[in-house]
Amino acid sequence: MKKPLILVTNDDGITAYGIRTLVEVAKTLGDVVVVAPDAPQSGMGHAITIANPIRLHPVDVFEGIEASYECSGTPVDCVKLAQNVVLKGRKVDLCVSGINHGSNASINIIYSGTLSAAMEASLEGIPSIGFSLLDYSHSADFEPCKPFVKEIMQYVLEQGMEHGSLLNVNIPRLPADDIKGVKVCRQADARWVEEFVEATDPRGQKYYWLTGRFVNEDHEPDTDIWALDNGYISVVPSMHDLTNYEALKAMKEMEEIVVEGRGMRVDLETE
Amino acid sequence: MKKPLILVTNDDGITAYGIRTLVEVAKTLGDVVVVAPDAPQSGMGHAITIANPIRLHPVDVFEGIEASYECSGTPVDCVKLAQNVVLKGRKVDLCVSGINHGSNASINIIYSGTLSAAMEASLEGIPSIGFSLLDYSHSADFEPCKPFVKEIMQYVLEQGMEHGSLLNVNIPRLPADDIKGVKVCRQADARWVEEFVEATDPRGQKYYWLTGRFVNEDHEPDTDIWALDNGYISVVPSMHDLTNYEALKAMKEMEEIVVEGRGMRVDLETE
Numbered sequence: 001m002k003k004p005l006i007l008v009t010n011d012d013g014i015t016a017y018g019i020r021t022l023v024e025v026a027k028t029l030g031d032v033v034v035v036a037p038d039a040p041q042s043g044m045g046h047a048i049t050i051a052n053p054i055r056l057h058p059v060d061v062f063e064g065i066e067a068s069y070e071c072s073g074t075p076v077d078c079v080k081l082a083q084n085v086v087l088k089g090r091k092v093d094l095c096v097s098g099i100n101h102g103s104n105a106s107i108n109i110i111y112s113g114t115l116s117a118a119m120e121a122s123l124e125g126i127p128s129i130g131f132s133l134l135d136y137s138h139s140a141d142f143e144p145c146k147p148f149v150k151e152i153m154q155y156v157l158e159q160g161m162e163h164g165s166l167l168n169v170n171i172p173r174l175p176a177d178d179i180k181g182v183k184v185c186r187q188a189d190a191r192w193v194e195e196f197v198e199a200t201d202p203r204g205q206k207y208y209w210l211t212g213r214f215v216n217e218d219h220e221p222d223t224d225i226w227a228l229d230n231g232y233i234s235v236v237p238s239m240h241d242l243t244n245y246e247a248l249k250a251m252k253e254m255e256e257i258v259v260e261g262r263g264m265r266v267d268l269e270t271e
Numbered sequence: 272m273k274k275p276l277i278l279v280t281n282d283d284g285i286t287a288y289g290i291r292t293l294v295e296v297a298k299t300l301g302d303v304v305v306v307a308p309d310a311p312q313s314g315m316g317h318a319i320t321i322a323n324p325i326r327l328h329p330v331d332v333f334e335g336i337e338a339s340y341e342c343s344g345t346p347v348d349c350v351k352l353a354q355n356v357v358l359k360g361r362k363v364d365l366c367v368s369g370i371n372h373g374s375n376a377s378i379n380i381i382y383s384g385t386l387s388a389a390m391e392a393s394l395e396g397i398p399s400i401g402f403s404l405l406d407y408s409h410s411a412d413f414e415p416c417k418p419f420v421k422e423i424m425q426y427v428l429e430q431g432m433e434h435g436s437l438l439n440v441n442i443p444r445l446p447a448d449d450i451k452g453v454k455v456c457r458q459a460d461a462r463w464v465e466e467f468v469e470a471t472d473p474r475g476q477k478y479y480w481l482t483g484r485f486v487n488e489d490h491e492p493d494t495d496i497w498a499l500d501n502g503y504i505s506v507v508p509s510m511h512d513l514t515n516y517e518a519l520k521a522m523k524e525m526e527e528i529v530v531e532g533r534g535m536r537v538d539l540e541t542e
Contacts, residue, residue: 040322042321042322043318043319043320043321043322044316044318045315045316045317045318045319045347045387046316046317046318046381046382046387047314047315047316047317047318047345047382048314048316048382048481049314049481050313050314050481051311051313051314053470053472053478053479053480054467054478054479054480054481055476055477055478055479056477056478056479073481074318076316076382077481080465080467080481081467081479083465084465084466084467085467085469085479107394107511109513110317110390110511110513111317111318111319111347116316116317119381119513123378123462123463124462148529151529152525152529155525155528155529159525161518162515162517162518162521164460165515165518168513181526182525182526182529183526184519184522184523184525184526185519186512186514186516186519187512187513187514189435189512191394191395194351194354194355195355196325196351196352196355196356198356199324201324205326206326206327207324207325207326208324208325208326208327208352208356209324209325210319210320210321210325210344210348210351235522235525236513236514236519237514237515237518237519237521237522238513238514238515239513239515239518240378240381240513241457241458241460242380242381242390242439242458242509242510242511242513243457243458243507243508243509243510244433244436244508244509244510245457246433247432247433247436247508247510248455248456248457248507248508250433250508251455251506251508252455254423254426254430254453254455254506255452255453255454255455257426258419258422258423258426258453
């Protein structure tokens with residue numbers, strides 16, 4: 001039987017421990033191709049590189065896989081280049097991104113390069129998963145994650161996934177024996193409250209460092225934050241439709257008010 | 272009566288014609304503060320600057336407004352700095368981003384710095400709108416947009432907006448008289464198909480330019496692409512929750528299969 005083709009990427013860069021762990025697991029399940037940033041790209045969100053050329057070089061940093069490339073672009077660029085330049089349209093069975101050093105639960109999915117790479121793959125019709133461990137350190141211990149990461153990848157390879165969907169998987173920083181299981185949940189409605197740190201450079205010019213506090217007031221047990229706080233791995237099925245359907249219904253009246261009420265144009269076509 | 276405080280930003284940079292047009296309209300409705308990128312930041316998505324310091328300088332490029340700043344960061348950084356450093360927590364009544372040179376309809380909301388800035392403001396509880404004109408040129412004519420931009424801003428100032436929501440407004444490239452009205456609609460399920468252009472630098476090294484074709488197979492009349500194709504301004508109420516609620520229901524079984532079925536851990540807590 002043909003082995004599945006698995007594309008691996010991340011946002012912490014190709015030398016991070018997190019992606020090494022993911023490659024080690026992926027190669028037990030299929031043929032692996034890595035295309036990952038040549039430098040850390042955390043917080044890049046769904047950025048793409050349109051004003052600059054992108055570099056792509058083969059590298060030899062993983063054992064026992066089909067190929068690996070480092071890329072000067074963003075995580076989303078990596079997925080696009082993997083599909084179009086490296087794999088030239090070969091069918092990818094699964095794209096996995098991470099394992100991120102640090103949480104991508106709740107609103108972090110919006111800022112995360114790791115999850116944006118997975119979303120990009122999902123937009124191209126590839127079942128995809130972003131993995132994150134709740135440990136920001138460079139030398140985080142990914143060993144306890146491995147069996148869970150493998151099971152979740154295997155589940156998706158076997159069961160498939162709805163077209164255009166991806167999974168946002170976060171793993172608590174706990175010994176494997178203390179992880180209680182998996183919760184399929186929704187994104188908690190939390191946010192970051194910023195606190196910029198001001199400093200002055202040697203030429204007397206001010207500059208700012210972005211920093212902040214994660215604030216969550218959404219404590220419902222169906223959320224990813226609840227799952228993680230209670231010792232579970234959180235799995236949030238996610239997608240790319242940002243339409244607010246409730247607001248859409250409520251705002252239909254705007255079609256009349258904005259145009260008719262102001263005497264701008266009253267010859268609206270009726271449907 | 273106190274005039275509303277309006278924050279203006281964009282992703283094409285503080286010198287673009289689009290933001291000049293937006294400032295001209297905004298100052299007829301309230302007190303205006305601009306914090307915008309010092310250089311083009313198109314395609315930055317929801318990127319934030321965490322590995323580098325951010326610069327912020329007052330500039331004097333608009334007449335008759337309260338203040339304007341150029342910022343070395345991304346559009347999302349601009350909104351965060353505006354709130355925290357420039358306005359120091361003063362209540363912002365409306366954030367407007369754009370007018371973008373080019374479409375941000377459908378899936379483009381994910382890649383767009385313009386819309387990500389508006390989303391960041393919405394996350395901070397500020398009613399916000401991203402405006403885009405379907406003309407990519409630097410010298411696009413924004414004059415026909417003005418009355419519509421003003422009406423939509425005024426509508427939101429008067430009616431408010433659901434907490435955490437933003438509007439994605441796209442304006443067809445048509446003379447004002449040919450614009451049929453406004454459609455409140457959903458994001459069409461379209462995507463980009465990439466076509467990288469390969470080139471070689473003077474040192475013989477290959478590099479790539481990202482390019483692509485916009486492909487839409489979602490032709491329903493309740494979509495933004497339909498509205499724009501038919502001469503309407505599209506207004507998509509949007510938000511930051513990426514949870515796929517349908518997939519969530521369908522995937523609940525994973526909680527059992529992944530953990531129990533593999534003999535990893537069977538002592539799942541029952542609820």
